[in-house]
Amino acid sequence: MKIGFIGLGVMGRPMAGHLQAGGHDLLIIQRSSPPPAELVSTGATVLETASVVARNADVIILMLPDTPDVEAVLFGPDGVAAGLSPGKTVIDMSSISPLSTKCFAAKIAALGCDYLDAPVSGGEVGARAASLTIMVGGDETAFAKVTPLLSLMGRSITRIGDAGAGQTAKVANQIIVALTIEAVAEGLLFASKAGADPALVREALLNGFAASRVLEVHGARMIERKFDPGFRVALHQKDLDLALSGARELGLALPNTATAQALFNACQAIGLGDCDHSAMVQALERLADHQVAPG
Amino acid sequence: MKIGFIGLGVMGRPMAGHLQAGGHDLLIIQRSSPPPAELVSTGATVLETASVVARNADVIILMLPDTPDVEAVLFGPDGVAAGLSPGKTVIDMSSISPLSTKCFAAKIAALGCDYLDAPVSGGEVGARAASLTIMVGGDETAFAKVTPLLSLMGRSITRIGDAGAGQTAKVANQIIVALTIEAVAEGLLFASKAGADPALVREALLNGFAASRVLEVHGARMIERKFDPGFRVALHQKDLDLALSGARELGLALPNTATAQALFNACQAIGLGDCDHSAMVQALERLADHQVAPG
Numbered sequence: 001m002k003i004g005f006i007g008l009g010v011m012g013r014p015m016a017g018h019l020q021a022g023g024h025d026l027l028i029i030q031r032s033s034p035p036p037a038e039l040v041s042t043g044a045t046v047l048e049t050a051s052v053v054a055r056n057a058d059v060i061i062l063m064l065p066d067t068p069d070v071e072a073v074l075f076g077p078d079g080v081a082a083g084l085s086p087g088k089t090v091i092d093m094s095s096i097s098p099l100s101t102k103c104f105a106a107k108i109a110a111l112g113c114d115y116l117d118a119p120v121s122g123g124e125v126g127a128r129a130a131s132l133t134i135m136v137g138g139d140e141t142a143f144a145k146v147t148p149l150l151s152l153m154g155r156s157i158t159r160i161g162d163a164g165a166g167q168t169a170k171v172a173n174q175i176i177v178a179l180t181i182e183a184v185a186e187g188l189l190f191a192s193k194a195g196a197d198p199a200l201v202r203e204a205l206l207n208g209f210a211a212s213r214v215l216e217v218h219g220a221r222m223i224e225r226k227f228d229p230g231f232r233v234a235l236h237q238k239d240l241d242l243a244l245s246g247a248r249e250l251g252l253a254l255p256n257t258a259t260a261q262a263l264f265n266a267c268q269a270i271g272l273g274d275c276d277h278s279a280m281v282q283a284l285e286r287l288a289d290h291q292v293a294p295g
Numbered sequence: 296m297k298i299g300f301i302g303l304g305v306m307g308r309p310m311a312g313h314l315q316a317g318g319h320d321l322l323i324i325q326r327s328s329p330p331p332a333e334l335v336s337t338g339a340t341v342l343e344t345a346s347v348v349a350r351n352a353d354v355i356i357l358m359l360p361d362t363p364d365v366e367a368v369l370f371g372p373d374g375v376a377a378g379l380s381p382g383k384t385v386i387d388m389s390s391i392s393p394l395s396t397k398c399f400a401a402k403i404a405a406l407g408c409d410y411l412d413a414p415v416s417g418g419e420v421g422a423r424a425a426s427l428t429i430m431v432g433g434d435e436t437a438f439a440k441v442t443p444l445l446s447l448m449g450r451s452i453t454r455i456g457d458a459g460a461g462q463t464a465k466v467a468n469q470i471i472v473a474l475t476i477e478a479v480a481e482g483l484l485f486a487s488k489a490g491a492d493p494a495l496v497r498e499a500l501l502n503g504f505a506a507s508r509v510l511e512v513h514g515a516r517m518i519e520r521k522f523d524p525g526f527r528v529a530l531h532q533k534d535l536d537l538a539l540s541g542a543r544e545l546g547l548a549l550p551n552t553a554t555a556q557a558l559f560n561a562c563q564a565i566g567l568g569d570c571d572h573s574a575m576v577q578a579l580e581r582l583a584d585h586q587v588a589p590g
Contacts, residue, residue: 193545
């Protein structure tokens with residue numbers, strides 16, 4: 001199959017590589033920086049614009065930073081929409097606004113094409129290992145058609161519902177991860193300031209109802225003071241922006257999401273925007289004048 | 296070994312039964328209600344007061360509702376302290392104040408006895424199955440001496456540190472569980488109000504970093520609307536009282552713990568105090584005028 005792939009960053013590059021390794025023809029675009037050598041040397045075709053990519057591909061995949069980037073690539077000058085003809089499929093794997101997604105999907109559908117939102121979780125590690133969790137919104141038949149492609153990039157692939165539902169699930173994921181990080185941060189900071197060894201507390205708690213991937217992975221980071229990214233605070237702020245503006249539009253009180261965002265903002269203020277999101281604990285530590293450290 | 300067991304409620308009864316089944320002699324007290332037939336029929340000795348129990352036992356175990364109950368049984372008239380002689384061990388398996396615990400431990404130590412705080416997590420199910428997680432504070436030698444006893448009641452037994460450290464770990468556990476419940480509640484409510492099916496969202500998210508025992512168990516309860524206890528809101532309120540008063544004394548900001556307690560208070564107000572703690576979602580649902588329900 002001919003697959004256009006737009007957005008070859010830390011996530012997009014390995015994902016595109018898996019599609020190519022799966023036997024598909026890759027169409028990419030020439031941007032300011034030269035196209036990735038590992039993709040070109042194995043046969044990727046480099047084209048001039050997104051609309052030329054769309055004209056020549058059967059499926060066009062986007063993996064971009066934020067909502068305005070997706071909008072520009074789809075509907076800007078020389079964008080994807082200008083090159084589409086009926087029967088093609090656009091898959092947006094970026095993490096962007098669920099509400100804007102519904103609007104993009106309707107505009108693409110009006111051109112006779114399918115649109116799927118398919119954001120991922122699992123980060124750079126998951127992208128390299130082709131073990132991403134992929135949450136999909138859009139038409140069931142369109143989903144079935146591209147499931148083999150998604151399977152080359154991810155291990156757990158779930159259609160959540162119609163257009164936007166994938167992005168909605170991703171926002172829910174980011175709410176839960178941020179609030180679980182704060183749960184672990186408040187719990188371990190309490191234990192540490194009360195004089196207990198947080199490493200032993202973490203170990204004991206992993207056997208009960210407090211157990212989570214976050215307690216396991218981010219809890220260890222807080223104790224070992226390893227805040228190299230990982231998933232950056234600044235990216236999680238973007239995702240909680242989507243949660244909080246969505247809550248505003250939907251009429252929804254998300255009190256702990258609001259506080260978690262406030263703590264991420266504090267992380268920015270103290271120079272931790274490019275640290276792993278587990279650095280949220282450092283905002284609480286400043287207020288307590290105490291670090292999570294062996295008791 | 297002769298074991299005094301004081302506090303034969305839903306947790307204490309099966310725990311005492313496991314000790315008896317392990318070959319130990321059980322000493323219990325006659326309270327207003329008659330002693331549990333299943334313990335008496337298999338040989339438990341019924342005595343008049345806690346101090347007589349302490350006089351005749353090698354190890355005295357407490358499993359009581361709250362800090363004042365433990366204080367009364369230890370130091371009240373005819374209490375445990377009055378019956379102790381050097382060399383005995385007191386184990387408090389209740390979930391109570393870490394700060395009061397340090398004080399109780401010092402008073403018991405002054406009588407030449409060992410004191411261990413050993414609160415549990417795992418609930419009635421864990422008590423029956425002898426699969427409790429037990430978090431212990433106190434002297435290392437005293438801990439080693441009673442580890443065989445604790446192993447009859449629990450599966451994961453960790454000494455966290457000195458007196459009070461077990462209770463501190465338990466409070467940390469309750470902070471993390473409450474805040475993870477709120478994480479799942481805010482995430483699933485967002486997804487549901489945005490029109491996605493929360494059951495599919497939960498399923499997809501269990502494969503990624505949002506995975507937790509709470510998403511698995513309490514997430515399912517929120518979706519299936521099963522709020523029978525479980526672990527009651529009222530008990531979790533008691534535990535967050537310990538967290539928040541501890542934070543006040545230690546000089547610690549726990550913003551999301553404070554909000555979680557506010558939501559539990561709201562649950563009380565709307566008549567859900569005896570529901571499972573996953574009913575916290577209902578407080579958020581009231582504010583959103585929307586229930587977590589298939590999209």
